[in-house]
Amino acid sequence: MRRLLEITLLTVLFAGWIHAQDQLPPLSLQHQVETEADSGLFHRLQRSETWQSGDTAVIVCDMWDAHHCYRAVQRGTEMAPRLNALLEKLRAAGVTVIHAPSSCMAAYADTPARQRAIEAPAADSHPEKIAEWCHQIPSEQRGVYPIDQSDGGEDDTPEEHAAWEQELVRRGLNPRQPWKRQMDAIAIDQKRDYISDSGVEIWNILADKKIDNVILTGVHTNMCVLGRPFGLRRMAAAGKNVVLVRDLTDTMYNPASKPYVSHFTGTDLIIDHIERYVCPTISSDQILGGQPFRFKNDKRKRVAMLIGESEYFTHTTLPPFAIEHLGKDYQVDIIHASASDGNAFPGIERIAQADALLVSVRRRALTPEALKVVQDYVAAGKPVLGIRTANHAFTLRNKPAPEGHVNWPEWDAEVFGGNYTNHYGNQMQTTVQVVETAKSHPILEGVEPTTFPAGGSLYRVAPLQPGANVLLTGSVQGKPSEPVAWTFKRADGGRSFYTSLGHVKDFATPAFQQLLKNAIEWSLFAPRT
Structure with a gap:
């Protein structure tokens, strides 16, 4: 009987091995x-x-x-x-x-x-x-x-x-x-x-x-x-x-x-x-196994764009920007929020493969698993760039996250060195000015003119965290000027760039397009200091 059981077991194992050979890996x-x-x-x-x-x-x-x-x-x-x-x-x-x-x-x-x-x-x-x-x-x-x-x-x-x-x-x-x-x-x-x-x-x-x-x-x-x-x-x-x-x-x-x-x-x-x-x-x-094949002359860095906001239409402005301004030098991977569930970003796990992450998200609460993808990316010391609503990307206004989701209220301060509190009225025209002492910064190369109108309202973000380097300021009549674009060295050693520009009208402005392109290049290639 024991011998019969051994033979039966071997037969089953052999049949399973044969079956395994008949299947490709998943x-x-x-x-x-x-x-x-x-x-x-x-x-x-x-x-x-x-x-x-x-x-x-x-x-x-x-x-x-x-x-x-x-x-x-x-x-x-x-x-x-x-x-x-x-x-x-x-x-x-x-x-x-x-x-x-x-x-x-x-x-x-x-x-x-x-x-x-x-x-x-x-x-x-x-x-x-x-x-x-x-x-x-x-x-x-x-x-x-x-x-x-x-x-x-x-x-x-x-x-x-x-x-x-x-x-x-x-x-x-x-x-x-x-x-x-x-x-x-x-x-x-x-x-x-x-x-x-x-x-x-x-x-x-x-x-x-x-x-x-x-x-x-x-x-x-x-x-x-x-x-x-x-x-x-x-x-x-x-x-x-x-x-x-x-x-x-x-x-x-x-x-x-x-x-x-x-x-x-x-x-x-x-x-x-x-x-x-x-x-x-x-x-x-x-x-x-191993890594996918890549041609030796394909030296493009991968830029992931996380897009989830409906106020400034970056889902329609960023994709053509990626083709026109980044298509020669970068591989761009765009990850959109779900239309049926704004807190979901199908494919967000691909952020882990990115060399730089550009965020255009407004008040979304992610699942813990999805947020961990973003947090792990940041903790790895990789570049993060944000436009417009990105400084309040992962926190809801004055309310808790839905069940099964979490906020990240420290995101603005920790990742961008920011301090977003609100914005001035939409009817108040914002004038953007290059900071005189920052004119030689590589992010501002070719950004002309040095004074130009912003498309949207002026964000109230002062004072910034220590370590922020302001490149652009904005002003509205009768109010103190506010930082509009700056760089920030994070506690994890990574570099960040943020600008409160990003209104649909800004994307029609050559100065903003050049600024954003320069910022991506700086985040990936500028020497570490």
Whole structure:
């Protein structure tokens, strides 16, 4: 009997191990939903799913051995080893691997992987237009495509492009279409993998193996990965559980085109578009561990914006400010308050990943867990910036927090060195003045004119805490002047910046825009003193 129990136990444990091998690690699918209908504002959310490896395929899109864009080649070459490691891990887990280097099938005509794709049994039915390029699916009509790629998206310098074209000609290749096969850095297992660039063939493979889950990776997301017959749009429209590996992809985007942001921000904008209107995304570290892949030239610091106020419309002014003034140098992550529960900020945990935090929140009481995210960020000594109502962000006026929520009444004094008590009447025009002794401060560089009208009422904040360095003051007729912008070194050693500017009219003022941009740069890069 004892021996029988031991055998039974071993059988159960072995069966459990086999089952575990059939499952991928839990995947965190990132997707975006509107804060409310037709708002044009989005929460970036995560949901966990567990996929069976036998029900899953990964498609490698157009990781060619050459390209007409020199910088695209450099990025693809840099990304390839990480992508290959991902394929090895997925293949070992039992995931079907499909290599799809478009227009390169001749190079693989006699290989087992190519023949395996050709010989896959025909599916009983095929999605409409599965053999054709897809330029848009209906869900995308709700949004505005975020980048201008009408010039083809090449981001080479003229000198780089000319030299690369000469090199391609020297190799005997067509400079406009030099690819011949998939790059060698991505291994093809001829015993198990498939090679195809046909939407029909790839659909046959998926149908034959009863695959419902599809992972897309490769280049270029805004063109081939989205549009190919086997791409994200076709897979999503056909009802597959399709995801993009957002850190193992690239775009064809030229920063000289709208919206005039860095190449990497252009990629981020396309990923935003995909998460909102096409399908969720995952990152390679969910399979491989460690950190997500990042291109070596992507040196952008991450700026998180926490927005939750309805009086000054910063939910409409800060996002375009982020694109126009920060898109070249920073990666901006905007976290909005919930439209149905103003004390909730879906995705607030992402603050922990930020290098700088900009707050535009008015009188919200957070849950203890959410507030701890903010407090832990501050305690880590990271930069904090606040505009307008940020000095009374996390405390309600003369009333306790709702059940299950907490106030942080010391926030203003501890984080900004402030002392907000009220404001002067809205009908009283505020004049802002640069402090004479602060004119050389880097936050004031290019802030012109040195005297200008404020858009909103003057906040009463004096006296500030020791250690505050006032940069701007404001005055209204017949009242003492008040600090309007200042820096503050916190007890935790971190640096803060606060300004009571931030009214919707202020964002139309070049002086304020320059001030805020400078403050972000100062908070991240100014030497510590």
